[in-house]
Amino acid sequence: MTTPGQASQLRLATFRLARRLRTHKSDDSVTDAQFTVLGALSRFGPHTLSALAERERVSAPSMNRTVNCLEEAGLIMRSEDSADRRRTNIEITASGTDVVTRTVSKRDAWLTERLNELSHEDHVALARATEIMARFADQ
């Protein structure tokens, strides 16, 4: 059974940790929204514009603008879909992959330091919680 304060505690801890992590910005040339798109392209491969918009839960015009910025910076590439000429395939470039790699390692360094000091039991609990949180986020 869920106790009343449990949801509040999880909500506050989530917001506070997200905020704390956000203060560890590494690369000023790429914004958070742009980096999130690069990360999605890096992890899941090429997307159409609408697939990217749906994944990030933003409108197609909004995603189009972000993708335009990334294209101008040479971090993504558009290419026509040979089967359906309405579609545009969007994929990350070598430069884009490089940005992801460097940024992730910088962003996660702070977190990794703290994870390394946890007990084995805490590690297991945190890994399990991470899966649950990701599942919640998808619902």
Place this chain on the structure above:
Amino acid sequence: MTTPGQASQLRLATFRLARRLRTHKSDDSVTDAQFTVLGALSRFGPHTLSALAERERVSAPSMNRTVNCLEEAGLIMRSEDSADRRRTNIEITASGTDVVTRTVSKRDAWLTERLNELSHEDHVALARATEIMARFADQ
């Protein structure tokens, strides 16, 4: 020992859950940034403009704009500081407090629904992880 992807997974899950929780607002007329300011005023009492800007880690002009929107909506009130006439004290109104209360209960209701479907083991792990995340955020 911390495996390479663990920090990334925790970071992503935290960002995604925070983002998901943020979609639950009581009122679409209040944006995320505005609601965060209302929450700070509700929890910590009146602030000067620069104190609010510092707490939210944004520039004074940026905070000024957000505060203007909240004032026009009747959710906060400005009043002159009697001791130092350069200062403006910013406090939440009854309407503002109402928005905070309704939004918080809505967010926790959504979270509680999902918590209630977890196994006992998942509950324990999540509670333990919540404590760890809060501790990380304070460091």
Place this chain on the structure above:
DNA sequence: TATTGTTATACTCTATAACTATA
């Protein structure tokens, strides 16, 4: 007719620089 991507338009959030009033 429906779908995909895009453009037009408008609003918020963000920043830096410069200005006003006060200490």
Place this chain on the structure above:
DNA sequence: TATAGTTATAGAGTATAACAATA
């Protein structure tokens, strides 16, 4: 001279509405 708040200006992210090209 220094500080608190504000205004001016500009760039990015967000949305809805409307449009062209294609299925």
